[in-house]
Amino acid sequence: MCRTAGQYVPGDPRKPLHKCDIYRQPAAGNLLKQLMAKGASQPWQEVLQETLGEGRLDGTALREYFAPLEEWLRQENLRTNEYLGWNYDGVYCKRSIETAGLQVFGDGYNGVQGQQGADSLYLLPLILSTFYISFQF
DSSP: OTEEEEEEEEEOOOGGGGGGOOOHHHHHHHHHHHHTTTSSOOOHHHHHHHSSSSSSSOHHHHHHHHHHHHHHHHHHHHHOOOSSSSSOOOTTTTTHHHHOOOOOOOGGGGGGOOOOOHHHHHHEEEEEEHHHHHHOO
């Protein structure tokens, strides 16, 4: 919608994604109408393919949108020498960990030892946002 409204141009520092404003942009509204018009009559992947020419969702735009925040967090954590990650401290989430096939760093679950997973701290909100948006369509 940001591209359609002319509010975002990939690679153009004058029109970054995080400054996109589609409020009162007829082109963006028309695209949204087109996407929503089919309702539940057709799988969302087909609607995306017909409307946008792409039948799958991709988290690249979310990463780009949150890039300024991610960079600020990275710099701030380095500046303050902030501890990144968490240690496993109980069995309260054992079933969730087993079900998801996750490993927890530290003295924790299954005796896993390793680095503190710094990337997971600021990637987690992006991943959760991607899943949330995916299930909205």
